[in-house]
Amino acid sequence: MNYESDTFQDYESITIDELKEQTNNLLDRVTEKQHPLRVFMNDGKVLLLFPQDLLAPICDSNFRLILLSAMRYAMDRNTYMPIVVADYIKRHRQFLDDKFLVLATDDIRRQLEDYAECDPNSNLWRSLLDALKAEQEERATRQARKIRLCPVCGKPLEVMSITSNRHSPGGFDVIARCQNCHSNYEWFCDKDGGVTDIKEHFFG
Incomplete structure (x- = not known):
């Protein structure tokens, strides 16, 4: 730290x-x-x-906005501020809430799309964007791996595979198996951690 x-x-x-x-x-x-x-x-x-x-200062709901404001201010600046802000966010990304990650990645993506050629710190922002996207994916995968119970026998399901959903960027298709009643199930987990109901999965 x-x-x-x-x-x-x-x-x-x-x-x-x-x-x-x-x-x-x-x-x-x-x-x-x-x-x-x-x-x-x-x-x-x-x-x-x-x-x-x-912990009140960093748990305050406005902390997210303050940090976003600092990041937006640092963009296009050719001073020490971009690296200070980007490094701070990258170091503490696991403690920042999901909404911050969504807003920050959108801001950085737009910055790179519009000003990458003239921004002296484009590599810095690209590195931060990659780190934030990796954190989002890690959280989504973690949610996808949360233990769910077999709707038939109530035993924990064993996750067999987690694959990216082609139609929903950042989302995952999960296939799991009940080792007790030997049934297979599937569900979808979106990029924000929301999950659909379990339904039976048929291979082939």
């Missing part, structure tokens, strides 16, 4: 054993006094214990 290395150094530090022994007292300090704590685990990892309110 690309945050300041000493961002959390001023927070009080405790061990995991201290947290176990004084759970209620320490949680009260964190939640009521807004006092974050660094928790050192036995395996050397460090966790940050903090009140949910600290």
